[in-house]
Amino acid sequence: MREIMKHTEYERELIDRRNMMKGYKEEEKNEEYPVSDQDNGVLAPPLFLAKGGKKIISLPKKFDDVVKNNDVMCVMEKRKSRRLFDREEFLTVTELSYLLWMTQGVKEVAGNAVRGSVRVVPSAGSRHALETYLYINRVEGLDPGLYHYLAEEHKLEFISYYKEQTQELSAAFLGQTYFAGSAVAFIWTAVPYRMEWRYQEWAAKYILLDAGHVCQNLYLAGESIGCGVCAIGAYEQELADEFLGLEKKQGYQKEEEFVIYAACVGR
Helix, strand or coil: CCCCCCHHHHHHHHHHHHHHHCCCCHHHCCCCCCCCCCCCCCCCCCCCCCCCCCEEEECCCCCCCCCCCCCHHHHHHHCCECCCCCCCCCECHHHHHHHHHHHHCEEEEECCCCCEEEECCCCHHHCCCEEEEEEECCECCCCCEEEEEECCCCEEEEEEECCCCHHHHHHHCCCCHHHHCCCEEEEEEECCHHHHHHHHHHHHHHHHHHHHHHHHHHHHHHHHCCCEEEEECCCCHHHHHHHCCCCCCCCCCCCCCEEEEEEEEEC
């Protein structure tokens, strides 16, 4: 439980959080800031991560048969958070593939000296500092367990088999049992240095904006195939990171990765 701070200290923390959300300030124009790693000629970090999964699963990319509603206005008007899911209903692999493509699908990798990935969602400088993990309960043809999305290849890598791990996942996400009991739980992590390499301290704001783009696409894509979606922003950081097997880093580490956002999907 967070210690109760003095009122002035609490206000100072709120000011710091608010400043992180703001853009460039006039008074900063004449201040000297450290040169970015990009400008210093440091090699760019990888655009994609692989976790050395036990099995690689190819995903289909033809989605004509799964989209039930392609009326954009209708889909946007119907979009809402849905928390009640039928625990007997499964998603198909093609439906899952569609949701992954619509949230993080890579259209091309562009650039020579500095590469960036062009995806179905926007990202500051095409840096895309997010990774997608899936806790799968009910998808036809896929074992229940933890998976990682290989965005560049549009494939899944199977990380570990979980059976009845709902208690651990619910604990990490503060007792929200509908999250762990959904057909698929999407868990997004941030890889901050992928964005910091170019944008330094402003990277934090851009990563949060990117996460919003991704989750909104999941809502709209889910609605278009008749699935419910609910975004989750409340979780216990250490437990959520441990659930994904992410290594705890001390201090500033370029390799750091941690959970930043999540959402559940089902019928």
